[in-house]
Amino acid sequence: MNLTKYLKNRLEPSQGATGLKSTKRKILLMTHVVVGYPSLEANWKMLEAMGESDVDLVELQMPFSEPSADGPLFVKANQEALRNGIRWKDYFDLMQRASGKFDFPVLMMGYFNTAFAMGFENYCANIRKNGGEGFIIPDLPLEEYGDLFELSRKQELDPIMLCTPTNTDERLQKICAQGSGFIYCVARKGVTGKNTDLDQSANNFLQKCRGYTDLPLALGFGLSEPQDLRKLQGKSEIAIVGSALLKTWEAEGETGYRKHLMSLAAARE
Amino acid sequence: MPTQPITPDSSGYYGDYGGMFIPEILRTTFDELIAAFYKAKADPEFWQSYVEVMQNYSCRPTPVTPLENFAKSLGGKFQIFCKREDLNHTGAHKANNVMGQGLLVQRMGKQRVIAETGAGQHGVATATMAAKMGLECTIYMGSVDVERQRPNVFWMEQLGATVISVTEGTATLKDAINAAMRDWAESMETTHYVLGTTCGPHPFPEMVAWFQSIIGQESREQMLKINGKLPDRIYACVGGGSNASGIFLPFLDDNTVELVGVEAGGHGLESGEHAARFYGGTVGVAQGYKTYFFQDDEGQMMHTHSIAAGLDYIGVSPILSHLHDQKRIRFTAATDAAVISATKLLIRTEGIIPALESGHAFAAVVEEVPQIPDGTQVLINLSGRGDKDIFNIAEAIGDEKWQEFLKAKVMNQRN
Numbered sequence: 276m277n278l279t280k281y282l283k284n285r286l287e288p289s290q291g292a293t294g295l296k297s298t299k300r301k302i303l304l305m306t307h308v309v310v311g312y313p314s315l316e317a318n319w320k321m322l323e324a325m326g327e328s329d330v331d332l333v334e335l336q337m338p339f340s341e342p343s344a345d346g347p348l349f350v351k352a353n354q355e356a357l358r359n360g361i362r363w364k365d366y367f368d369l370m371q372r373a374s375g376k377f378d379f380p381v382l383m384m385g386y387f388n389t390a391f392a393m394g395f396e397n398y399c400a401n402i403r404k405n406g407g408e409g410f411i412i413p414d415l416p417l418e419e420y421g422d423l424f425e426l427s428r429k430q431e432l433d434p435i436m437l438c439t440p441t442n443t444d445e446r447l448q449k450i451c452a453q454g455s456g457f458i459y460c461v462a463r464k465g466v467t468g469k470n471t472d473l474d475q476s477a478n479n480f481l482q483k484c485r486g487y488t489d490l491p492l493a494l495g496f497g498l499s500e501p502q503d504l505r506k507l508q509g510k511s512e513i514a515i516v517g518s519a520l521l522k523t524w525e526a527e528g529e530t531g532y533r534k535h536l537m538s539l540a541a542a543r544e
Numbered sequence: 545m546p547t548q549p550i551t552p553d554s555s556g557y558y559g560d561y562g563g564m565f566i567p568e569i570l571r572t573t574f575d576e577l578i579a580a581f582y583k584a585k586a587d588p589e590f591w592q593s594y595v596e597v598m599q600n601y602s603c604r605p606t607p608v609t610p611l612e613n614f615a616k617s618l619g620g621k622f623q624i625f626c627k628r629e630d631l632n633h634t635g636a637h638k639a640n641n642v643m644g645q646g647l648l649v650q651r652m653g654k655q656r657v658i659a660e661t662g663a664g665q666h667g668v669a670t671a672t673m674a675a676k677m678g679l680e681c682t683i684y685m686g687s688v689d690v691e692r693q694r695p696n697v698f699w700m701e702q703l704g705a706t707v708i709s710v711t712e713g714t715a716t717l718k719d720a721i722n723a724a725m726r727d728w729a730e731s732m733e734t735t736h737y738v739l740g741t742t743c744g745p746h747p748f749p750e751m752v753a754w755f756q757s758i759i760g761q762e763s764r765e766q767m768l769k770i771n772g773k774l775p776d777r778i779y780a781c782v783g784g785g786s787n788a789s790g791i792f793l794p795f796l797d798d799n800t801v802e803l804v805g806v807e808a809g810g811h812g813l814e815s816g817e818h819a820a821r822f823y824g825g826t827v828g829v830a831q832g833y834k835t836y837f838f839q840d841d842e843g844q845m846m847h848t849h850s851i852a853a854g855l856d857y858i859g860v861s862p863i864l865s866h867l868h869d870q871k872r873i874r875f876t877a878a879t880d881a882a883v884i885s886a887t888k889l890l891i892r893t894e895g896i897i898p899a900l901e902s903g904h905a906f907a908a909v910v911e912e913v914p915q916i917p918d919g920t921q922v923l924i925n926l927s928g929r930g931d932k933d934i935f936n937i938a939e940a941i942g943d944e945k946w947q948e949f950l951k952a953k954v955m956n957q958r959n
Contacts, residue, residue, distance in 0.1 A: 340713065340845040341830045343722045344567045344729070350712050350722075363842055387565055388829045392843030414565050414832070418555060439569040441732070446571060464569055465730035 276380060278408050278433050278456040282491045285331055286512060300543045301508040303331035305493060306536070307384070307517035309349060310335050310366050311356030313524070318369060321524065324533045326377040328540035332513065334411060335373070337366050337385030344413040346468030348518050348525075363393065367405045374406025382435065383410040387419075395423045399430040409433030409456050417453050424453065435459050440480040451487035457513060460484055462496040468518035471497025473506045481510050501542035545591040548754060549796040550863065556746020559869060560827070561835045561862030564745040573732040578747050580652050585754060590647065597643050598758065601676070602633040608766040608923070613893040618910060621918040625775065626896075626926040627763050627791060636899065636928030637759060637787045638669040642738060644755030646673040649736045656680040656735040660724045662689055662717035662783070663854035663901065664696025665928055666740030671705035673738075681705040684723040686716040689853050696932055714847055717857045721831050741784025742861035745832035749862050756790025763923060764794050775923040777802040777916075781904035782875070783819075783854045785861030787927035792873060793863075802874065805864060806908040808850030809877035819848035820877040821860045822868055830858070835865045851880040851936065852900040854928075878907035884940045886910045887930065899928035900936065
């Protein structure tokens with residue numbers, strides 16, 4: 276699949292694209308699952324809810340023992356998932372089931388040591404084989420990609436690059452030049468799971484990124500509520516909600532999770 | 545100013561190891577740190593100010609002490625010397641790195657420092673530096689280590705530092721590093737992360753090794769003065785690798801000097817309960833750098849064990865990994881039991897109480913006695929003093945009077 280085209284189509288359904296469930300969306304929603312936490316069964320329920328809400332994009336996180344870019348909730352989730360015995364096979368099995376069953380494209384998200392231990396070629400082959408469309412590696416700067424760019428192209432996968440507000444203009448330009456699929460814009464300093472003020476500085480940052488790429492922009496880190504999505508309409512193409520939904524699952528279970536997810540999905544229009 | 549016989553390439557690699565695997569949010573901070581460090585490194589006045597601080601505040605140059613009784617008790621016809629890093633202010637070689645980075649922090653104009661700590665030595669050293677230099681200080685320490693090293697926690701807090709007990713993961717050194725990295729990802733504008741060892745992303749391995757190389761620089765001159773020649777072998781314990789890098793690197797080009805790194809053998813290499821990365825480890829990438837890690841076949845880090853908290857770590861300096869592959873440094877491991885026994889021997893024969901970390905280097909010498917040729921001159925890096933280990937050593941030895949003392953103390957507190 277051409278991920279960029281898919282995303283752009285979802286925002287501006289072209290004439291006659293009646294197959295799309297969506298009406299005209301002003302922003303898209305990407306959600307997140309830490310595979311194996313709280314359990315594979317719970318993950319499936321989350322994915323079913325995402326399917327029903329017609330979420331636009333889903334990242335599946337392969338747990339890692341040293342999740343240094345994640346905040347407390349995802350750190351716990353990574354740790355518990357490993358304690359639940361999650362291995363590569365369990366991860367890819369879920370990826371295959373999800374990509375086979377749901378309409379939304381799935382991305383592999385996880386730390387670099389997984390790709391390194393698997394070998395780049397196997398890493399890309401496994402994602403492709405199990406229906407993934409790309410990957411996000413938060414601790415891999417572009418200088419360290421090596422032949423991972425080339426191997427991902429060979430498998431028609433999009434390596435999703437991350438831009439952050441502390442990057443220099445020169446650096447943003449360099450990252451965006453390597454971008455593929457869409458650009459993941461980190462809304463603020465710090466780690467995942469804390470609230471973000473969608474203030475002028477976030478807008479300025481998005482505008483700056485816009486200057487360096489034609490790819491859709493996704494904003495993540497600290498988004499939780501429907502009004503966050505409404506505020507972002509017209510500023511970024513995708514809103515990423517991760518920790519906030521998991522927090523709801525923990526506090527309110529499946530029913531609360533579905534409600535939260537529906538409210539986010541509704542805020543796209 | 546010391547020359548560094550080994551430096552990384554422009555991407556921060558020593559051979560295949562090292563690099564900078566950092567989240568993009570910290571890129572600019574690292575670029576600034578690299579620039580500040582290289583500027584300081586090229587400035588003889590900076591090194592001069594470092595040496596002066598270490599002389600005035602931390603008892604440098606630390607002496608080299610001949611260990612005649614210890615050598616005699618081993619029955620060999622060789623000489624043993626030790627470099628007294630235990631005599632540093634705060635009791636370990638950690639002071640070298642910390643004061644050096646403190647001077648760099650002053651140059652960069654930051655007001656706050658954070659650090660991880662395993663044994664607590666680096667935490668105490670950082671808190672001390674922060675007190676001296678008027679900086680705000682937060683120390684991250686695994687909750688398991690907080691348990692093992694309560695006296696150090698007490699002193700850090702007295703020195704004005706906030707100690708945060710890290711409960712995630714295995715609640716040891718590696719988790720404290722993750723927690724410090726997370727703090728830094730938010731606080732980098734005002735804060736410097738004083739990484740305590742020759743690990744982590746570039747430029748930390750190079751920077752910490754540079755400050756620590758003062759150990760080897762002095763040792764070289766001192767051994768030449770005492771014996772008119774260089775030592776034949778040098779032993780140092782290896783956790784992250786900072787004391788070993790410090791004493792080894794200035795001897796790197798001296799091909800007659802055998803360099804021996806001693807890892808934590810824990811309950812024995814067969815038991816799987818150890819922290820010997822060069823025996824049970826494979827190459828991977830975590831905590832910002834590529835090196836030998838104690839990990840499973842899917843790249844998940846495994847539990848390490850050592851009686852010495854400072855050696856209880858999953859990774860090892862990329863500099864040492866490179867020199868391991870080059871076969872310039874030989875690595876061995878000492879078990880907890882061998883360490884206790886060598887530590888007791890050193891205390892009895894020389895009146896020197898080593899840290900359990902340093903005890904590993906002594907244990908390896910004891911173990912290798914049959915293979916040490918007559919006339920050999922051995923230098924051991926005594927990286928820290930053992931006062932902090934009083935609870936652990938007393939427990940390992942099973943000293944009943946100490947147990948009674950502890951009970952009585954607790955009873956008194958309750959009354």
